[in-house]
Amino acid sequence: MIIVKRYFTTTCFLLIILNGSGLAAKKDIATDDTIIVIHSIAVTGNRTTREKIIFRELTFATGDTLTKRELTERMKRSRQNLLNLSVFNFVTIESADGPDGTTVLILVEERWYLWPSLILEQADRNLSNLLHERNWSKVDYGLGLQLDNFRGRNETLKFSTTLGYNKRFTLSHTNIYLDRLRRNSMEFSVSYLSNDQVDYLVQNNKLLSYTSPEGQIVETFKATAGYAYRKHLYQKHTIYLDFKTCSISDTVAALNPGYLYQANTAIRFMYLTYNYTVDHRDSRYYPLEGFFYSGELRKYGLGLFNENKMNILQFKANYNRYFQLSRRWYFGSNNQILKSTLGRYPFYIDHGLGYGKNYIRGYEYYVINGDDYFFTKNTLKFNLLPMHITHLNFIPFRKFNKIHYAIHLNLSADAGYVSDNTNDYRQYNNYMVNSLLYSTSAGIDLVSYYDSVFSVAYAINKSGLRAFYFHFHSPL
Template identity: 35%
Template sequence: MSKIILVIKSVKHILLLIILLFSIKAINAQEVIIGNITIIGNNTTKESFIIRELIFEEGDTLSTNDFEEAINASTNNIVNTSLFTEVNISTNINNNTASIEIKVQERWYLWPIPQLTIDERNFNTWLENPNLNRASAGIFLTHNNMRGRGEILKVLLMLGYNQKIGLSYEMPYLNKKKTFGMGFQSIYTLKHEVNAITEFDKQVFLKTDNNPIQRDWLSTLDFNYRPKHYLHNKFQIRYHKWEFADSLVDFNPYYSPDSTNSLQYFGLFYKLKLDHRDYKPYPLNGYYTDIVLSKNGLGIFDNGLNTFSIKSTSRKYFQIHNRFYGAMGLIAKASFGGFQPYMIERGLGYGRDYVRGYEYYVIDGQDYVVAKSNIKFALVPKKIFKVKKIPTEKFNTIPISIYLNVFADAGFVNNKQIYSTTNKLPNDFIYSGGIGLDISTYYDAVARVEWTINAWGESRVYLHFIAPI
């Protein structure tokens, strides 16, 4: 009899447990209906542009968990347009219907900025030999968010070491669904000094006193397609024309195809991008990946230029625990086709494609791979300060966050075209490690100070103004 009572009690406990589990599931499965969506603070920006960044619409039905995730993701999407200093989405749920209020603070969009630029690959190479001989001065006019539709107009006029004039215009959306956009750019550059060859893994410059040593004119027509929030497609048609002084092609016969003094060609460019980063200028969570196809020379002009490359970049960001974060990045490029003239050959040391600790060097080659890793600790998690003495909210909102990090990088460049036997870094495995301090702040600005030691045992302090990965 006691065994029967024990079995009955066990069955009751199991039934209670099942009921409890179903109750928890039912609570989590409660649904929220998206009601009215109102936007406040968009004096310039069209409502439709902001609505485009939301991953929900009026009338959608979401579970409570999905609803919270949708609010956070939509906030990040609006922030990542880089049009607002602050974005807050508040909700009011009544009878399972959520009213949404989006409050934004717009940035300043018109920037006529005086420019003083140094013709160097990065700030550290200029610090190695600081002088203003390679300085150019001018004005760079940028009008973001033109007509309140996220359109961008840029006008550039530079005089001095390099003369440059350029114009570009980008229209992100042309159709009602806001999936298709277009743009164009045209820029003319005149140089009196260029990087003519690489010796001892460093750029060697050649200068002419009177006549320009190089002229180039680049024009592009861009087509953008964004069918989903995080999926971007860009297709570009390019026309590029170059002119070189005799002294340049005599100094380096491999600088242009067949040592020609003039070169023109059409090219094609395609980029597929999947971007799930929480904050693009300095991400802490999410991931990014892209694939880039680039073709130089379409056979329209008989100049011997025929190259094709495929490049991919992937980055992963994650929270390790509390204020600890991690990041990993991988960049790989492979080139195909004929001879690559020095003028367009790009290995490591340009843009974001470099191994930390080798900022003073360039590594020529047609194929390369780079792996980067970071572990960081938030010394100062994101804080927002209001400077009351600044009267306008476009400038008095100052976010700041500070991170201490340790990192390690590694890379390899494959070079099949040897111009000089003095270069030791191509076709050799390189690596480095170090510690750094990162600051993320005002209007997407990032500053980094890093101490790095490389495989040669060289240790230096470097400055950078972009996220490490």
């Protein structure tokens, strides 16, 4: 325990020093202050994507008067914006001076957009826990069809049906623009889910599971409508209205009377979510520079379809910061806080650490439920292999045979705290509640095309547990 604490303290101290040095880090930029006027903007390579989608992400426009240095910085940022749409594999932006002014040339290489698929994916909370528990029943398989960049407007149309652990049907249509300026958009989704297995309780900070010999014991339906307003490139307001129903067997209600409310076997409710984000990251799927922050307010129970009188108000905030310290060294910090007020959660609603991307490295095997939480994840990265582009000539398809990849080594220090204000979660020896949690880790990340990331880390947590952990997303 002492060794872990010293390692954690030393690592945090090192990261804080490097974080501070990142504030003062400066990068070389063009120094040409020659005034130019953008005469025209030409786009090539967009066989499917409409030009309006591309022009919406640019930080310059025809007729702009600026210096060459400013244009260089704006072209760099515009390239990052276009890559963050996740509809292009590669983007090149160059400028050429002429007698009438400067012409900006944009070359895009589009991705493959139609994805009929055989689905085989883990249904556990994370890949590391699946490999640790070896509960191979928590695997989904099925068929799906996803059409990205639908109609050339960066919409996504998705249908899937799965068997296995989750018997699920999902249909969604997202990013539907409503106006010519692409400021207003909507999205819709419906899903149906049934299970003959269910995680019904947390004991020793582990989920307890029950499998019914008689078939289906949990059935859920969800419908979502969303509206987004994005006037500026890096700011977005989003409102979601969700309707959910859940029914469970008498056995599940007996195993945990709080699974829904007061041993009920059915519940239905609506909830409203408002989210505001500011996103200045250079990459959304593996950021190295920039910042991101968001605030979210969610109200469970809106009066309609609320026989159980659910009444929960939840606030969540994120602040992430990324620095380039030197040519190959980077530092990133991911921070989140959640606060709940008013009523109590049913067990059915995931809340706490250990679900999705809300976890502390070194605690992937555990869940820590509670009313409120915060966590901070901090990583020092070394770019072992800079972004490299290669051609796989044995693949005949142009949209797949040109790939890029990079490798990063990292050293991390994480900490978090989950509080129990109702004394509901400390039962059953859930000893991690109301206790400061921390860990250190060292790992390697492989970053490649189609937003793919594979991360492996060796972590030591507060209890001294040492293990390797695996993820298919950026640790930050």
